[in-house]
Amino acid sequence: MSSKTIELRKHFDSLNWQIAARGPDAAAPTLLVTWQVEPEPVDAGMPPLIQTVLTEALCGLGPCWFAGDPGGAKPVATLSLRRGLSRRQAMVFRAERAAELLPAFEAGAHDWSMAAQWIVVTSGPFTVEDILPLIQTLLGDWELPADWPEEVPLIVQAGVDGDAAGCHCRTPEIEQELRGALQRSAASHGVAVRSID
Numbered sequence: 001m002s003s004k005t006i007e008l009r010k011h012f013d014s015l016n017w018q019i020a021a022r023g024p025d026a027a028a029p030t031l032l033v034t035w036q037v038e039p040e041p042v043d044a045g046m047p048p049l050i051q052t053v054l055t056e057a058l059c060g061l062g063p064c065w066f067a068g069d070p071g072g073a074k075p076v077a078t079l080s081l082r083r084g085l086s087r088r089q090a091m092v093f094r095a096e097r098a099a100e101l102l103p104a105f106e107a108g109a110h111d112w113s114m115a116a117q118w119i120v121v122t123s124g125p126f127t128v129e130d131i132l133p134l135i136q137t138l139l140g141d142w143e144l145p146a147d148w149p150e151e152v153p154l155i156v157q158a159g160v161d162g163d164a165a166g167c168h169c170r171t172p173e174i175e176q177e178l179r180g181a182l183q184r185s186a187a188s189h190g191v192a193v194r195s196i197d
Contacts, residue, residue, distance in 0.1 A: 004049060005192040006182060007034045017159040018115050019166035020144035029175045033165040033182070045113030045162035051105050053191055054165060055098035057181035061154060061174075062123040064095045065131050066104040067139055073100065076128050081140050090139055092132070105162075110139075113162035121154040144168055154178060 009032040014021040022030055033054065041047045046054070058064050067090040068075070075091035090109070095101035104119055105112045118138040120131060126149075134152065137145050144155065153174040157166040169175040179195075186193045 003036070003038045003192075004190065005036045005194055006050065006053060006186055007036065008032075008179060008182070008193065008195045008197075009034060010195075010197045014166075017164050017166065019157055019159050019164070020168070022144070022168070028169050028171050031167040031169060031175055031178060032159070033167055034159075034163065043113070045111075046105055046165070049189060049191065051102055052098060053182065053185045053189055055095075055101040055104075056185040056188075057178065058119065058121055058154070058156065059096060059098050059101055060181045060185070061177060062121050063126070064101050064104075065120045065122065065135060066093055066095070066101070066107075066117065067091065067110045067135065068093045068103050068107040069109055072103060077132055079132065079136050079139065081136070090135075092128075092135055094128075111162070112158045115158045115160055115162060117158040119156040120152055121156070122151050123153055124151050126151045 010029060012032045017032060019030065019032065035050045037047045070091060073093055076094045077092040079090045079092060081088050081090050104117055107117065110117045120134060122131060134148055148155065153170045155168040157168065159166055167178055169178060183193050
């Protein structure tokens with residue numbers, strides 16, 4: 001027997017899921033997206049069908065930006081990241097369609113299953129120069145900034161072992177838009193959606 005369910009959690013332990021905690025006065029919610037798939041996948045991380053549902057929902061909200069590996073698409077920018085004494089390069093990609101966002105879940109240098117990936121969703125005319133400081137902060141400091149540009153409605157963070165997606169919404173309205181986009185995408189792929197609040 002096969003079953004697939006996406007779970008939407010408004011209340012969760014951010015330490016257990018290794019998701020950046022919002023400040024106590026933050027009015028905007030973080031929605032934790034988890035899933036149950038039977039039979040269980042062999043590999044850690046997000047199963048391919050759930051990737052498809054999530055990427056369709058995110059791209060439905062706006063262009064998505066992520067750090068990835070060289071190969072398929074051409075990066076829109078390259079960042080130099082410093083952490084302690086180490087330095088490394090991060091290639092930044094922009095995706096407008098779900099297929100263009102799927103490499104975010106397969107990137108070796110920013111491995112989703114190792115909770116090493118962030119996806120930034122933007123709205124309106126947002127240039128590479130506008131988005132790079134935020135991506136630099138996310139990848140360099142590995143924490144959610146206290147505030148971010150209004151043109152960024154959503155920041156998605158890989159959870160522990162890649163078994164969740166922490167969706168940091170700018171406003172409660174964005175949370176509702178995300179829920180609706182996930183429900184539409186899930187329904188088109190035969191995946192159930194369950195809210196756990």
